[in-house]
Amino acid sequence: MDEVFKALADGSRRRLLDRLNERNGQTLRELCAGLDMARQSVSKHLAVLEAANLITTVRRGREKLHYLNAEPVNAIADRWIQRYDRARVHALADLKTALEQTAMADTEFVYTTYIDTTPERLWRALTDPAFTRRYWNTSFDTDWAAGSPMTWHIGDVVVKGPEQVVLEADPYRRLSYSWHDFTEDIGAAVGLDEPTRARVAAEPRSTVTFDIEPADTGVKLTVVHDGLAPGGVLRGLIGGGWPAVVARLKTLLESGDDYTARLVLRAPAERIHAAVTTLDGLRGWWTRDTTGGTAPGDELRFAFEGYGSTVVRVEEDAPDRVRWTSVGGDAHPEWNGTSIVFEIEDGLLRFTHAGLRPGLDCYDACRAGWDQFLRSLADYAETGTGAPFGAQRDAARP
Template identity: 45%
Template sequence: MDMVFKALADDTRRRLLDLLRERNGRTLGELCAPIDMARQSVTQHLAVLEAANLVVTVRRGREKLHYLNPVPLHEIEERWIGRFERPRLRVLSDVKRRAEEAMTDKPTFVYVTYIASTPEKVWDALTDADLTAVYWGHSNVSDWRTGSRWEHVRIDGSGIADVVGTVVESERPTRLVTTWTEPENEGREDMYSRVTFDLRPHGDIVRLTVTHEDLRTERDVADVSLGWPAVLSNLKSLLETGRPLPQEPWSVPAE
C-alpha cells in the first residue's frame, strides 16, 4: 500500500492515470503526447505506476498497451471508503465504465492479481470442474483442447449451463483463451465475448492477468467489473488458505 500512495503523490503520475481513465489501453506514444516531458521520463513514471500495480500492460502485436488496474484502488476503497459511504466496488465500476466507453477493438476489462501458488495449480483451479464449483459457484467443464466446447455449469444438479463457448488457445500452464456467450446465442459470432487468462511466474508467486474483451454493452462492462474481482478473490483465497472466502464475495451482505 505504501507504493500505491507514493505513486499517487506525484502530479505527473496522477495525470497518466487520468489519461487512462479517460481512455484505457493507450500506447507509450499516446501517453507522452499530452505531457510536456521527455519520453524516458514518462517511461520512468509508468514504471513506478506498474510497480505499484496501478497500471498493467498487455501486448498486442508490436504494441504495448497500458491499462488502469482497479486492484489497489479497490483495496483503498474497501479499507477507507466503502464501509462508510458506498456499496463495495461502486466507485471502481463507475471509473471503469467511463474509461472504457470509448474503447472499440481493444480489451474492455483487464484485471491482475498475484497468487501464492504455482502456474500449474492456478491453471487447474481455472479448469477443473470440482475446483471451480468450490470458489465460482459453477463448474467449468471441457477437455480444454484447442477447438473444444466448454460450459459454465450450475452446481445445483440441473446440468444447466449459464455460459458456453469455445477453447481458442490452450497452453498449460501459461495461457488459456476462451469465447463466452449465453447458450441461446450459441453460434452467433456477434454475441460472443473473449476471455484470456495469462499466467506468469513472478518470483515465488504467480501473476494472473484476466483480459475480457468484445463486451457489447455498458451493462456487460459493469457486470464483469464486479464479477471478476469477486471470483478471483475467492480463487486466491482457496489456493492460499485451502478455503474459499467465508462469504461469497458476489453476494450482498444484509444491512
C-alpha cells in the same frame, strides 16, 4: 500497499491515470501526446505505476498497450474505505469506482493481480470444477483442448452452444475460451430483465484469456476479456464482475484448499459477532436446534433433524475473531478435528472452514450447505431474519 500510495502521491502519475481513465489501452506514444513531459519521464512514471499494479500492459503485435488496473485500489477499499467510512477517504472511493467503470466504450477489459501460489495450482483453480464452483459458482464440461466444446454450469443452469469452445490451452501459462450464450435461463439466474438480456445476447461473442506469469512471490495473473461491444451491456457487467471473481480466487488460493467465503455486510462488527457467539444468533441463521455454551472451552451442539448433529468446542472468542474446533457429531464425522473461523470487521466477514477440502466425501454437499447458511447469516446480520434449518418446520407447527 506502500507502493500504491507512493505512486498515487505524484501528480504526473495521477494525470497518466486520468488519461487512461478517459481512454484505456493506450501506447506510450499516445500517452505522451499532449503532455508536457519527456518520453523518458512518462516511461519512468508508467514503470512506477506498473510496479504498484495500478496499470497493466498487454502486447498487441509490436505495440505495448497500457490499461488501468483496479485490483490494488480494491485492496485499499477493503482494508480502509469499508472499515473506516469517513469523508476523508471518499476520494479513494471515487477512484475505485472510476477504475472499475473506466472507459465503458472499450472493447477490452484487463485486470491484473498477484497471487501467492504456483502456476500449477492456479491452472487447477481455473479448470477444476471442485475449485471453480467455490469462487465463481460456475464449472465447465470440457477436455481443455484447443477447439473442444464447452458446456457451462452456472449454478443450476446448463448452457450449451456450438460456439462455446476452448480457444487456447497452454497449461500453467495461458488459457482462453469464448464466452457463454445468454439464454433466458441465464438471464433469470443472474437477475437480468428480459430486455437487458436480449441486448446482451445480440452483442458479439466475447473471449476471456488468462495469462499466467511467474513473479517474485507467486504468480502474476492477467485477465483479458475482449471482443466486447463498445458501450455494450456486457462491458458494464464484467467491469464489476471480474474484480469480485478474481478476489475470491485469490482468497481461495492464498488460504489453501480450505473452504472460504467473504461476505460484505450492511452490519457493524458487534452485530456480526453476536450472530456467531450467542444462542439466539446461531439459532437465527444456522439451526433452530442449537444448544450448549458459547464461552471458550464450552461445547456447542448443532442438530439437524433427520440428518444428525455437529458438535464444536469454542476455542477463541474475540471481537474480531471467533474460532471453533469440530469435536463430534454424526452429521459429518469427517469434520472432526477441522476448524471453523469467523474473522469480523465492520461490514465484513471472512469465513474459513479449515480442513473442509475437495476430496472429502461430504465436500460438495458441505460446500453447498455453507453457501446456503452463510447467505442466511448475511440476512440475519443485516435484517435480523435468517433462514435457519428448522424454520419452516417450526412455522408449520400449530
